Amino acid sequence: MKSVIDDPKSKTLKEIMNCYELFKLERFRKNAVRGNDLKLADFIDQRMRDLWALNLDTEDELSENFDKLIDGYETVLSMHNVKTTYATYSRRKIGEVGIIQFLKDLLARNDKTYGLELLRKYDCLDVAYENLVLDKRFQKYFTEKEIFEAELRLARARAS
Incomplete structure (x- = not known):
């Protein structure tokens, strides 16, 4: 057959x-x-x-880089809330669909996300998840449209 x-x-x-x-x-x-x-x-x-x-529980390059971003985001969340705060939605979603699909879903959502706005407010856009999409090593997982969307979101956040 x-x-x-x-x-x-x-x-x-x-x-x-x-x-x-x-x-x-x-x-x-x-x-x-x-x-x-x-x-x-x-x-x-x-x-x-x-x-x-390609999940947070592995030790590959993608997971290690994403882990740094999510840790940075949780630091900003904790500063903002004045108590230890975890990115529970992000971690739960990654557990369900993996890092790549999580990022794809994020880019398909409204670009005014709470997380990106918070990172902009605290001048910490260097830990925005969109940075992983723009990293040349990982662009093979994303479409040109998704890469462009990540660039656009970061540019808008920097400009506001």
């Missing part, structure tokens, strides 16, 4: 390669198993393991 993996022009394969959401990949995997395409299911399993590794 021919696998979707064997057709590099396959729309499904392109969707899988451009997907950074674990729950969507799980649906693709279930469909592959249901369709008896075990080669594709194994491929998706590996993709899911690779994406799961």
Whole structure:
């Protein structure tokens, strides 16, 4: 039986390669198993393991850099609230979808985020999550539109 993996022009394969959401990949995997395409299911399993590794619990370069940004953001939150404050939403969301999808979702939201405004107020834009999107080492995970959005958000925050 021919696998979707064997057709590099396959729309499904392109969707899988451009997907950074674990729950969507799980649906693709279930469909592959249901369709008896075990080669594709194994491929998706590996993709899911690779994406799961891009989480705060790993020691790869992306995670280490993001960890510095979230620690910096929590420092600003704590200063602002005059008590120790954690970025609970960010940490919970990253646990659910991973760092890359978290950043993609952030960039798709309204650009007037509480976090960016707070970082601007305390002149700490160097720890804005958008900086990770602009880092050349990690741009392979983001579209040109997402990179442009990150640049635009930081430029607007600096100008205000």
